[in-house]
Amino acid sequence: MELALFIIFGLIAVAGALNFLFQRHPINSALSLVTVMMSLAVLYWSLGAEFLAAAQVIVYSGAIMVLFVFVIMLLNAGEEERTTGSRMAYIAGFPGAAAIFCLLSFVFLTERKALGNANIGGYLNNFTSNISEISTVLFTKLLLPFEVTSVLILVAILGAVVLARKEQ
Amino acid sequence: MTHLLDSLSEFQIFLLITIVKVVVVLVITLTAVAYTVLLERKLIGRMQNRWGPSRVGPFGLLQPLADGIKLFLKEDLTPLATEKPLFLIAPIIALTCALISVATVPFGAMHRVVVNGKANADIFQIADINVGLLVILGITSIGVYGIALSGWASNNKFALLGSLRATAQVISYELALGLSLVGVVLRAGSLRLRDIVDVQSTHGLLSWNILGGFAREPDGHGVVGWTVVGGFQLLAFFIYLMAAYAETNRSPFDLPEAESELVAGYHTEYSSMKFAMFFMAEYANMITVSCVATLLFFGGASSPLGHLLPDNFGGPILAAIFPILWFVAKIFCFLFLYIWVRSTLPRFRYDQLMDFGWKFLLPVAMANIVATSLVLALRG
Numbered sequence: 419m420e421l422a423l424f425i426i427f428g429l430i431a432v433a434g435a436l437n438f439l440f441q442r443h444p445i446n447s448a449l450s451l452v453t454v455m456m457s458l459a460v461l462y463w464s465l466g467a468e469f470l471a472a473a474q475v476i477v478y479s480g481a482i483m484v485l486f487v488f489v490i491m492l493l494n495a496g497e498e499e500r501t502t503g504s505r506m507a508y509i510a511g512f513p514g515a516a517a518i519f520c521l522l523s524f525v526f527l528t529e530r531k532a533l534g535n536a537n538i539g540g541y542l543n544n545f546t547s548n549i550s551e552i553s554t555v556l557f558t559k560l561l562l563p564f565e566v567t568s569v570l571i572l573v574a575i576l577g578a579v580v581l582a583r584k585e586q
Numbered sequence: 587m588t589h590l591l592d593s594l595s596e597f598q599i600f601l602l603i604t605i606v607k608v609v610v611v612l613v614i615t616l617t618a619v620a621y622t623v624l625l626e627r628k629l630i631g632r633m634q635n636r637w638g639p640s641r642v643g644p645f646g647l648l649q650p651l652a653d654g655i656k657l658f659l660k661e662d663l664t665p666l667a668t669e670k671p672l673f674l675i676a677p678i679i680a681l682t683c684a685l686i687s688v689a690t691v692p693f694g695a696m697h698r699v700v701v702n703g704k705a706n707a708d709i710f711q712i713a714d715i716n717v718g719l720l721v722i723l724g725i726t727s728i729g730v731y732g733i734a735l736s737g738w739a740s741n742n743k744f745a746l747l748g749s750l751r752a753t754a755q756v757i758s759y760e761l762a763l764g765l766s767l768v769g770v771v772l773r774a775g776s777l778r779l780r781d782i783v784d785v786q787s788t789h790g791l792l793s794w795n796i797l798g799g800f801a802r803e804p805d806g807h808g809v810v811g812w813t814v815v816g817g818f819q820l821l822a823f824f825i826y827l828m829a830a831y832a833e834t835n836r837s838p839f840d841l842p843e844a845e846s847e848l849v850a851g852y853h854t855e856y857s858s859m860k861f862a863m864f865f866m867a868e869y870a871n872m873i874t875v876s877c878v879a880t881l882l883f884f885g886g887a888s889s890p891l892g893h894l895l896p897d898n899f900g901g902p903i904l905a906a907i908f909p910i911l912w913f914v915a916k917i918f919c920f921l922f923l924y925i926w927v928r929s930t931l932p933r934f935r936y937d938q939l940m941d942f943g944w945k946f947l948l949p950v951a952m953a954n955i956v957a958t959s960l961v962l963a964l965r966g
Contacts, residue, residue, distance in 0.1 A: 491738045
């Protein structure tokens with residue numbers, strides 16, 4: 419059951435990501451991204467992390483992406499124009515990307531023993547999915563990163579306010 | 587028949603029961619949606635000193651049927667300059683999201699059915715999820731896409747303005763709505779809707795969150811009294827109620843479809859069944875919001891009399907039906923309130939709407955969380 423869900427929604431996520439790149443209109447790209455987020459939520463759910471799945475839907479699909487769509491609607495962004503791309507991209511880009519891919523797969527394959535392996539369509543133990551367990555870890559072991567992240571977001575909000583403020 | 591059931595595996599029986607539950611709940615919800623429309627027309631009629639629909643069937647009771655037939659038979663127009671795929675998918679998103687959230691609502695007391703000693707399923711709730719409340723909030727937040735896309739895909743300035751208003755309003759009020767529920771979750775210590783209802787069903791009416799949550803003290807010495815935590819939830823309830831009216835785009839926050847300025851708002855260009863889907867989504871959302879209010883503040887399907895009547899009063903079948911009757915009665919009260927408010931209050935201005943949400947409801951909801959968690963921390 420978990421394996422079937424993993425395959426179906428994994429494929430949907432990959433298809434959504436590709437569609438995101440190939441669509442010309444920003445609103446279609448944004449909607450493909452929503453599809454990716456939702457299928458990731460299903461994958462979390464099939465792993466047994468219900469809270470993470472619900473948070474993923476509420477935060478990413480329900481709040482952040484709605485704002486994206488809202489801004490695209492408000493600015494009335496037009497279709498993107500396709501160019502053939504610069505010559506540098508063809509000369510340096512494709513070999514570079516291939517080299518990085520080869521390097522990464524080489525490192526992962528050689529360090530396979532140290533990294534360990536996971537089953538496709540597995541199921542997490544209850545400790546990681548339980549809300550009270552998550553909050554205990556978040557407020558004891560990971561308290562500093564948690565608080566620092568909130569300060570970071572606050573700084574971002576202040577920056578947005580400064581940028582949007584009218585000159586007096 | 588029993589032979590057939592024997593040959594099925596546990597998973598197949600579970601699947602079968604779930605499908606039956608989904609179909610039954612869907613039919614009941616859609617009927618309720620149709621009759622909520624009639625209720626609204628009737629009540630508003632009476633409040634404006636006229637009769638409301640009274641020609642089709644006795645007391646106009648067949649009016650929803652006539653409306654449905656009319657909407658089905660109307661010509662389905664699609665304007666030329668629309669963004670076709672999004673124009674088609676927007677009403678589907680709106681209606682599906684409105685209907686899915688009913689799946690987590692427990693309608694009655696827990697009744698497990700065991701088939702052949704194999705699978706057992708709760709017949710009065712489709713899915714018992716341990717983060718049920720978050721699932722409802724998540725699905726509601728996805729429903730915004732239906733409204734946003736319909737306005738954009740229509741290629742019509744009124745529709746676009748309506749959907750921009752609706753999206754901005756829903757995003758703003760979602761925060762206050764979610765935060766107002768945190769106090770209740772803190773008190774129950776769980777996001778599972780059954781647990782939240784169980785906490786409120788110990789002493790009938792007095793244990794409901796709205797009335798202060800009369801319960802045994804948490805230290806467990808058998809002392810019975812009002813928990814201070816419950817007292818704050820009256821405040822939370824009013825925040826929830828106002829945020830919920832804005833979330834469902836209902837009066838006095840119905841700016842997205844303000845007919846005097848925007849024709850009909852985001853569904854201006856829609857006709858026939860596509861329009862009907864938006865219409866049904868709006869009323870299904872009203873019902874969902876009423877369900878959540880009932881579950882979180884009014885003790886869900888628990889009786890207001892508590893255990894004054896014996897639990898098996900009137901035999902097993904009546905004992906199973908009574909909780910559902912209480913639940914339906916509570917939801918009816920909320921729907922009545924919705925309609926009453928609509929015919930009483932004038933519409934807000936847009937800046938008033940935003941000020942009210944961000945500068946009043948949100949801070950009060952946050953203060954409620956701080957106060958509730960302080961009291962819980964000091965006592966427990």
